[in-house]
Amino acid sequence: MFVLKPQSGVPIYRQILEQVRRMVASGQLAPGAELPSVRDLALKHAVNPMTISKAYSLLEAEGMLERNRGRPMTVASQARNSSLLNRRLQQIQPLVEQTVLAAKQLEIGEAELVKSVRRNWENDHE
Amino acid sequence: MRAVARLVFLYFAGTAMTRALTICGLLSCLISLYVVTYLPQSQHMLAFAQVGQLLFFLGSALMPVMVGRLAQGHASGLLPYGRWKLLLSMLLTVFLVALPTGILTPFAFVAGMSEPAAALVAHPGLLEFSITRAWIIYTSCVIIAGWLYLVMWFLSERNRAGFAKGMLVIVIMMFLPAREIQELSATTRWNLEQLAVAWTVFGALFLAWPRLKNVRATLRRATAGSRGGFSRDTSGREVDLILGTGNPWLFIAAQLIPIAVASRVGIDLPSVWLYFLTIFSTVNGAIAGQAAERSRALWLRSGWSRSGLFAAVEKSFLRHNVVVLVLLLLIMGLIGARAGFTRALMAMGLPLVVLGTLASTYLGLSLTRGLRWFEASLGVTLMLTLMAVSQMLGAQPAPLSVVIVIEILLAFSALALRILARRRWATIDWTQCRPTRALSLRGA
Amino acid sequence: MNDATVQAAHLSKSFGAKRVLDDLTFAVAPGDVIGVLGKNGAGKTTLLELMLGFTPPSAGDIRVFGHSSERLPGDAKSRVGFVPQQDELIDQLTVADQLRLIASFYPHWDAELIDRLCTEWGVNPKARVKSMSVGERQKLSILLAFGHRPDLLVLDEPVASLDPMARRQFLEQLVEASADGRRTVIFSSHIVSDIERLANRIWILKDGRLDWQGDLDSLKESIVRLHLRAADGVLANLEVPGALSVRRDGSFTTAVVRDWTPGSLESLTAGRAIDVQVESLALEEIFLELHR
Numbered sequence: 001m002f003v004l005k006p007q008s009g010v011p012i013y014r015q016i017l018e019q020v021r022r023m024v025a026s027g028q029l030a031p032g033a034e035l036p037s038v039r040d041l042a043l044k045h046a047v048n049p050m051t052i053s054k055a056y057s058l059l060e061a062e063g064m065l066e067r068n069r070g071r072p073m074t075v076a077s078q079a080r081n082s083s084l085l086n087r088r089l090q091q092i093q094p095l096v097e098q099t100v101l102a103a104k105q106l107e108i109g110e111a112e113l114v115k116s117v118r119r120n121w122e123n124d125h126e
Numbered sequence: 127m128r129a130v131a132r133l134v135f136l137y138f139a140g141t142a143m144t145r146a147l148t149i150c151g152l153l154s155c156l157i158s159l160y161v162v163t164y165l166p167q168s169q170h171m172l173a174f175a176q177v178g179q180l181l182f183f184l185g186s187a188l189m190p191v192m193v194g195r196l197a198q199g200h201a202s203g204l205l206p207y208g209r210w211k212l213l214l215s216m217l218l219t220v221f222l223v224a225l226p227t228g229i230l231t232p233f234a235f236v237a238g239m240s241e242p243a244a245a246l247v248a249h250p251g252l253l254e255f256s257i258t259r260a261w262i263i264y265t266s267c268v269i270i271a272g273w274l275y276l277v278m279w280f281l282s283e284r285n286r287a288g289f290a291k292g293m294l295v296i297v298i299m300m301f302l303p304a305r306e307i308q309e310l311s312a313t314t315r316w317n318l319e320q321l322a323v324a325w326t327v328f329g330a331l332f333l334a335w336p337r338l339k340n341v342r343a344t345l346r347r348a349t350a351g352s353r354g355g356f357s358r359d360t361s362g363r364e365v366d367l368i369l370g371t372g373n374p375w376l377f378i379a380a381q382l383i384p385i386a387v388a389s390r391v392g393i394d395l396p397s398v399w400l401y402f403l404t405i406f407s408t409v410n411g412a413i414a415g416q417a418a419e420r421s422r423a424l425w426l427r428s429g430w431s432r433s434g435l436f437a438a439v440e441k442s443f444l445r446h447n448v449v450v451l452v453l454l455l456l457i458m459g460l461i462g463a464r465a466g467f468t469r470a471l472m473a474m475g476l477p478l479v480v481l482g483t484l485a486s487t488y489l490g491l492s493l494t495r496g497l498r499w500f501e502a503s504l505g506v507t508l509m510l511t512l513m514a515v516s517q518m519l520g521a522q523p524a525p526l527s528v529v530i531v532i533e534i535l536l537a538f539s540a541l542a543l544r545i546l547a548r549r550r551w552a553t554i555d556w557t558q559c560r561p562t563r564a565l566s567l568r569g570a
Numbered sequence: 571m572n573d574a575t576v577q578a579a580h581l582s583k584s585f586g587a588k589r590v591l592d593d594l595t596f597a598v599a600p601g602d603v604i605g606v607l608g609k610n611g612a613g614k615t616t617l618l619e620l621m622l623g624f625t626p627p628s629a630g631d632i633r634v635f636g637h638s639s640e641r642l643p644g645d646a647k648s649r650v651g652f653v654p655q656q657d658e659l660i661d662q663l664t665v666a667d668q669l670r671l672i673a674s675f676y677p678h679w680d681a682e683l684i685d686r687l688c689t690e691w692g693v694n695p696k697a698r699v700k701s702m703s704v705g706e707r708q709k710l711s712i713l714l715a716f717g718h719r720p721d722l723l724v725l726d727e728p729v730a731s732l733d734p735m736a737r738r739q740f741l742e743q744l745v746e747a748s749a750d751g752r753r754t755v756i757f758s759s760h761i762v763s764d765i766e767r768l769a770n771r772i773w774i775l776k777d778g779r780l781d782w783q784g785d786l787d788s789l790k791e792s793i794v795r796l797h798l799r800a801a802d803g804v805l806a807n808l809e810v811p812g813a814l815s816v817r818r819d820g821s822f823t824t825a826v827v828r829d830w831t832p833g834s835l836e837s838l839t840a841g842r843a844i845d846v847q848v849e850s851l852a853l854e855e856i857f858l859e860l861h862r
């Protein structure tokens with residue numbers, strides 16, 4: 001379910017946070033869907049279970065996941081709602097920053113950039 | 127307590143070889159029991175008992191090795207009550223290993239009588255006396271066993287310093303307990319007191335060893351760099367340096383000192399001397415057992431063929447041993463003159479020492495694949511033969527013709543062993559005689 | 571913390587004139603998995619040996635399960651497992667005998683687990699230790715430390731001689747062992763990627779001092795590489811606080827900083843037109859930067 005890269009500069013728990021948020025936001029993880037248990041995930045990826053546990057707890061605090069006694073964590077029913085637009089925007093923020101920076105470095109004007117974005121948007125809908 | 131039991135079990139039965147030795151020893155003792163109890167008396171009744179006890183003792187040879195390994199590493203400090211349990215297992219082992227002698231002594235004692243032992247049970251006074259003797263001899267054996275394990279431990283260092291320490295202990299041993307048995311001056315109580323003192327001191331040292339080691343390490347590192355570490359061989363011959371045969375003088379000193387001490391102490395039974403000297407000559411040759419492992423470095427640096435390598439190694443060892451042998455023979459001559467050895471004794475004894483050294487040197491050289499069943503049994507046979515001949519020479523009258531035959535056989539064996547060694551070296555495979563890790567651990 | 575598994579205060583160790591460890595203070599909570607990093611000679615092995623009472627501290631105090639490490643009572647020792655850097659197996663015994671011997675010292679031994687691991691890891695119970703390869707010997711050493719399910723596992727370079735598959739198997743077993751969160755693991759290793767997977771706290775030993783002790787996550791978040799871009803001249807004299815290394819190249823500057831927080835961005839740029847890209851670093855790079 002997850003792609004974890006322990007050697008990335010990004011801490012493992014954060015990788016899980018981001019991936020879960022993305023999957024919930026995109027609908028890949030529907031409300032009520034079960035997540036792998038801490039132990040199974042830890043064993044599968046050979047990482048510290050406490051890291052996974054930490055990620056799950058943070059997601060629970062966000063309202064993204066809910067704990068069920070005796071069963072693995074599931075996606076909360078209000079998960080999609082609580083994934084507010086702002087938060088979803090935050091997901092792509094780094095990409096936006098990178099694109100803007102690249103454009104500036106290549107000396108592409110703002111208007112040109114917006115035109116390019118719009119073109120891509122139209123193409124995608126076809 | 128389970129740990130103690132398992133430790134003792136492993137000492138006696140940890141490898142196939144020690145298991146076999148232990149079982150053979152016990153069987154031999156059982157046979158001896160039967161022989162002494164039911165068969166009519168004869169001079170050689172005790173042979174089974176002696177061989178059995180020796181084999182049983184050799185069967186526990188794993189003890190110094192295992193204790194050394196466990197005690198020197200982290201294990202003894204980490205296992206719950208590790209050092210206590212090790213100590214207890216050692217104590218239990220010495221008491222166990224001397225049991226055959228203890229149990230067989232009453233029977234052996236009455237073996238000198240004219241009636242079979244079974245008939246003597248009817249004499250209660252005699253029974254009581256022999257049981258008292260048995261206790262004395264048993265406890266003396268426990269003491270000796272303890273010292274012998276110490277000798278084994280020193281010899282397992284496989285270097286000249288260890289050999290010297292081992293020999294020194296043998297001398298001390300010959301002095302105290304053996305002499306007392308001879309002179310019938312020991313009592314059970316005195317023996318138990320000795321045991322209590324010796325083991326308390328040893329136990330305290332053993333338990334406190336980690337702390338003492340720390341003090342020593344701290345002191346040593348404070349004066350780091352002051353000492354080189356290896357031998358100060360300056361003979362300049364690379365072959366000798368690598369094989370460790372460079373400096374016979376240290377070796378000679380290591381044998382002179384125990385002999386000097388022993389002569390002061392006044393051991394004078396000729397056969398005991400001979401016994402003693404044949405052990406020397408045997409261990410001497412056992413150092414040759416390292417040749418195969420060490421020659422690898424030689425092989426890598428020189429342009430010799432394998433047979434050329436063997437010739438060079440053989441020459442180096444013979445050169446080393448000749449010096450030591452000549453000295454041993456001179457000493458024997460002197461002692462013989464002083465102690466009044468008969469001419470027969472000298473005539474037979476000197477070749478015995480030479481043959482012992484030669485045979486064991488070649489046996490050592492033939493250990494190109496580690497010590498396995500075949501070589502081990504050859505070694506034990508050789509040792510037993512030498513000891514038996516020394517005993518025979520001490521008897522009155524000495525069976526000279528038998529001795530001569532045996533010595534001729536020994537000469538042929540030495541030749542045969544040389545041929546064996548040469549053939550093995552022609553196809554030597556160094557991956558099969560890897561130096562044991564024990565060596566490196568001891569060096570630390 | 572009274573229920574700390576291991577606790578040290580101002581711990582120092584010298585060998586003669588040479589000071590190997592200098593004024594270390596730390597506390598290990600139950601369930602922590604601590605990776606100890608350091609160059610060769612930094613004192614990792616000495617620290618682990620101090621922890622288990624093999625050597626006395628020259629100054630300061632170190633306690634395990636509340637007891638002084640040098641005077642650990644027997645039942646505390648049965649809760650500790652140790653894998654030394656060089657194996658201490660008895661060459662003459664078989665694997666099975668070696669396991670049974672060590673098992674007999676402990677009140678509880680999980681024979682089922684050991685049997686299962688022997689099969690999974692390919693350790694032959696009938697083999698004699700003398701004839702085993704270095705990797706197999708190391709696997710056996712690890713098994714000997716696992717069998718009594720210790721609450722504290724201390725490992726000194728446990729995987730140095732294992733091939734990647736064996737290493738992964740070992741890691742999985744450690745994960746399994748620490749899954750319930752009650753077992754504490756402290757291990758030193760050169761293989762930084764393993765530590766990255768497994769540890770939740772990192773100790774970095776440098777010149778005998780604990781250069782860093784804290785969460786792995788915090789470490790990764792606080793030591794970052796900054797890529798700065800601005801017009802010529804702005805960067806030339808820019809001071810980068812907490813910089814471990816700085817490389818200037820005209821309008822570009824790269825700096826590795828420690829103690830980075832989200833707020834640091836503001837104070838760095840302070841209203842100037844500086845473009846800042848924050849790059850997170852892998853543990854190996856962090857280690858290298860700290861030792862530059």
